[in-house]
Amino acid sequence: MTEYEAVIGLETHIQLNTITKIFCACKADSWFDPPNTNICPVCTGLPGVLPVLNRAVVEKAVLLAAAMHSEVRPLSFFDRKNYFYPDLPKGYQISQYDCSLAAGGYMDVPMPQGYVRRVNIHKLHIEEDAGKTKNAGGVRLIDFNRCGVPLVEMVTGPDLRSGDEAAQYLIRLRQLLRWLGVSEADMEKGHLRCDANVSIRPRGADYLNPKTEIKNVNSIDAVREAITREIERQIHETEAGRRIEAWTLDWDEETGRLSKMRSKETEADYRYFREPDLLPVRLDDAWRDAILAQLPELPLARRARFMADYGLPEYDAELLTGERGLSDYFESAVKAYGGDPKRISNWLLNDVMRMLNDRGMSASELKITPTHLAEIVKLVDADTINTSTGKALLVKVQESGRAPAEIVQAEGLAQVKDDAAIRAVVEAILQANPKEVQAYRGGKTTLMGWFVGQVMRQMKGKADPNLARRVLEELLG
């Protein structure tokens, strides 16, 4: 039996998160707006209008291109892609064709199994989005809000080998887009759209077989699932002696099924030509340098550095670099703390994250500064407060926005280390609980925890638990 491997390339459309559209002053994102409310003569293609390029689109696309290791062209052009469709109001889409903003590029995607897959970028260009068409009861409704929303189209080489690999690529791409601040990258909201080209071939072969194109996949899980299904189908068909034809397939999220949309025998002729209404994009050194000055350390590089420089386990490094804000926070806290970075990682990933999750908050709503966190950990390290007080202190800082030391001072949260004070409390407890004292002395030493708990309760959690234990052992012994 032949062993097969899948050959997968992804075509992604990335909605850039600019405030306004690519060629007019309309608001770019219309997710929460009713149809046809963010439109003007320009984006609805009325007679006589002209596009004027939004420079922020170029800037965000250049950041992305640089992060994908693409070569950014100092001179690039817009072209018209001509076709008829009711949601394309000009009858052509302004895109880039043979001399686009960037050429080449790649992303090295680490796979959970431990290997790294290099995904080459074949195409990276800027274009405008078209509108949305909806069929409702025999009526065709068009929403032009999306017309002129800025997109980057990015196409990979046939470099991915499974649905899982495709999903990993998208996870890393989404992380990168958010990291760079160029896109919200939410697939459910269409900020990141993906079509998958899938073919199979005998393992080790170096030729490409006819491919199918899967459209309409709205989540990373769906991409994984749809590709996996399609690979199974192609193997099944091939084994049965049938040919794979170049179909376009539609993914139905509800049923988890692929269905044929159309055959793709002939390539459409879009009659590309240079867009005469726009000047070429001249990215001179000054502009390019100003844009690239904003290019941050990339997530995978930072992940590797956290492991190397801070001695963090991969698990911690992965979580801490999930979001740029979180990783910046971590680094600031480590710097303010000065001790073992793993302590900060533990506090951040366990306690701070739990608090955020419990409250349904995002990291940006955090009032605890990295310095605050470092201060709390230091207070715990110095036994000024105990661990549980430290956790409670996190909440108090978050709620009040006040500095930890200030709260400890004001609320008298510092641990009671006064032997006499603890001794007095212990004596009172022993006196009040003769039965438990007897049981302990009779050998039930597990009651020690209960006694410590009683002391802590009486002293409102401020007792140094180690000291309380020593005094208890002495008086009970």
Added chain:
Amino acid sequence: MELCDLSALELSRLLRRREVSAQEILDSTLERIRAVDGRPGTLEPGEALPEDARRIHAFISFTEDQARAQAQAVDRQLAAGEDPGLLAGIPFTVKDIFCVRGTYSTAASRILANFRAPYTATPVERMLAAGGLMIGKVNLDEFTYGSSNESSAFQPSPRNPWNLDRVPGGSSGGSAASVAAGEAALSLGTDTAGSIRQPAAFCGVVGMKPTYGRVSRYGLIAFASSLDCPGPLARTVADAALMLRVIAGPDEHDGTAALVEVPDYLAELERGVRGLRIGLSPDYFRITAPNPDGSLNEEPIAPEIERAVLDAARRLREMGAEIIEDVPMPNTRYGIPAYFVISRVEAASNLHRYDGAKYGYRTPDPVDDLHAMYRRSRAQGFGLQPKLRILMGMYVSAAQYSAQYYRRALRVRTLIRRDFDRIFDPSGPYRLNALLTPTTPTTAFGMGAVYGDSVLMQYADQLTVPSNHAGIPGVSLPAGFDAAGLPIGIQLLGPDFSEADLLRIGRAYELATAGEPWRAARPAIFDAAR
């Protein structure tokens, strides 16, 4: 001489001295229109009426009420001692290829006949802001595709005020005719291959195609976007200069509008021509067109036109200009074939948006599906010229032909540009300030004489189209009449943004010929309409 026959500058002077009011100017203009224009162009003209042949029919629609309100505002401002703007009280017409808010903006096509623009084109906006009185929208060839104005879907099409059996030229035929007949002092036209200069020449008025990007195209319904230029038509050089000053300049709505400062063209006007170098090229005194068998046919331009150009050269030399003869412009002859290809590729794409789905004409016939609706609407909505241009544009931009036609035409365009670069290069062999040429190879042709023969009509643009390819400015000036009494136009071409120099040379020529009897001639329409 009525008020409406005065130049914009004269009117402006009278108005500012409070000797006339804006409303009086408007009244005089409207009276002239009633006397000479006849019925406006319409989609359903019915049978030709006997008086149609004795009227100009420059207009498609009128904006009399807005003009009246504007005139009243100007008069109020003047009374209050405020500055009402450079074009205050000056009546102007707008080629109906510009969108003007609230007006039908038809492009002289059935497919846009019911399109009411929701915004105003930048050059119109600027003329209104300067206090101009917009009288109405004037006729043109459908989507500007033509040189006679006969292809308009709005009939009757305009006639030449100097001879009503002749065409006014095109595509800005309504603009040129309205200015020549005193129906407006100024008109806003567009020039893609000569569409301002050729009708200006045919109608004996001044018409300027500015440098590409000098005037914003925002609101101009596009023909060939890389060639289209809005510009002024006027009866005098000074009026064209005045209007250009108002409409020129950068525009946030047009990224191709140049960020070059706009000079005070009027201030430069009277500086004379002493020391300027003006060229004559033999390549502009003949027309080269293909025969049906593919061989090339070379024909001299009309002798009377050649004589007018040489006479102008002589006068300019007498005024101190240096005339340089035998300037080679070898790629002039390829201007039309390259234009055929480039303009049609852009035109076909620009016409995609007229699909019956969003605005404009939609077929009333029952249709089975979307594509049938597209086909029917476009088949019924577009006239012959748009259809020819779509067919050719689609053909030469198809993947398998694009290299052979479209990309080759772009290379030819570069060669044409180089011809000009060479002669205007300040350290080159010619160092010209301007090239003096005929505007057209013939004077106005007869109604129906050339229409339908698209190739022949295109070759009428051979002397104007090179400057559109190159993006440089050009101006056509009235230069007398031929034996048939038809106006002759001469053209000045100059380097990028040299409008001030061209206008200055034009003004010098105007002064040199001020005493000529032909300067006093009055269009035949005034007798016909009496």
